[in-house]
Amino acid sequence: MVQVDIVRLDPGLPVPSRARPGDAGADLAAARDVELAPGERALVGTGVALVLPDGYAAFVVPRSGLAVREGLGLLNAPGTVDAGYRGEVMVCLVNHDPSRTVTVRRGDRVAQLVVQRVEEAVFRVLEGVDDLETLANVAPSARGTGGFGSTGVAPGPHPATEGDSSRGR
Numbered sequence: 579m580v581q582v583d584i585v586r587l588d589p590g591l592p593v594p595s596r597a598r599p600g601d602a603g604a605d606l607a608a609a610r611d612v613e614l615a616p617g618e619r620a621l622v623g624t625g626v627a628l629v630l631p632d633g634y635a636a637f638v639v640p641r642s643g644l645a646v647r648e649g650l651g652l653l654n655a656p657g658t659v660d661a662g663y664r665g666e667v668m669v670c671l672v673n674h675d676p677s678r679t680v681t682v683r684r685g686d687r688v689a690q691l692v693v694q695r696v697e698e699a700v701f702r703v704l705e706g707v708d709d710l711e712t713l714a715n716v717a718p719s720a721r722g723t724g725g726f727g728s729t730g731v732a733p734g735p736h737p738a739t740e741g742d743s744s745r746g747r
C-alpha cells in the first residue's frame with residue numbers, strides 16, 4: 579500500500595477511484611466536454627494533481643470498454659506522470675474510430691491511473707563494445723537480436739515483411 583496525496587484543482591470532479599477492490603487502475607474524469615472527429619485528438623484536464631513518492635510513477639492508461647465501444651484511446655498511452663510533476667494530470671484523448679465522432683462530457687471517466695514503483699536506472703556506457711553477444715558476462719540468449727516479428731505472425735505472412743526471407747515465419 580502506498581499513499582498518494584491528491585490536490586483537487588477542480589472540486590466538481592470526482593477524485594480518482596477504483597471501480598472495484600483489487601482494480602489496478604483508478605478512473606480519471608474529464609474536466610471538460612470535448613467532441614473528437616475521427617482521428618482527432620485533444621488534451622484534457624482531470625482536475626487533480628498528485629504527490630507521488632520518490633521511486634514511483636503514475637501511468638495514464640486507456641479504459642478498454644471505451645476503446646472497444648467508441649474507439650476512444652490515449653494517443654501517448656501509457657502517459658507517464660513523473661514523481662516530480664506538480665501540475666494537473668492531463669489525458670491526451672484520441673478518436674481511433676474511422677467514421678464516428680466521439681463525444682466526451684465533463685465528469686466522464688475517460689482513462690485510468692496506475693501507480694507503480696519504478697527503478698532509477700543508471701546508464702553505464704561499455705566503451706569499445708559494439709556487440710553485446712561478444713561479452714563474457716552477458717548470458718547467451720535464444721532471442722539474440724531477433725525482434726519485430728522474428729518468431730512469426732500467425733496465421734500467415736505479415737504484409738510488411740512479405741518477401742523478406744530474413745524473417746522467421
Ligand SMILES: O=c1ccn([C@H]2C[C@H](O)[C@@H](COP(=O)(O)OP(=O)(O)OP(=O)(O)O)O2)c(=O)[nH]1
Nearest residue numbers: 638654656657658659660663666667668669670
Ligand atoms: O499522459 C500524460 C503524460 C504526461 N503528463 C504530465 C506529467 C509528466 O510528468 C509530464 C511530462 O510528461 P512526459 O515526460 O511524457 O513529456 P515530454 O514530452 O517528455 O515532456 P517534458 O520535456 O516536459 O518531459 O507531463 C500528464 O499529465 N499526462
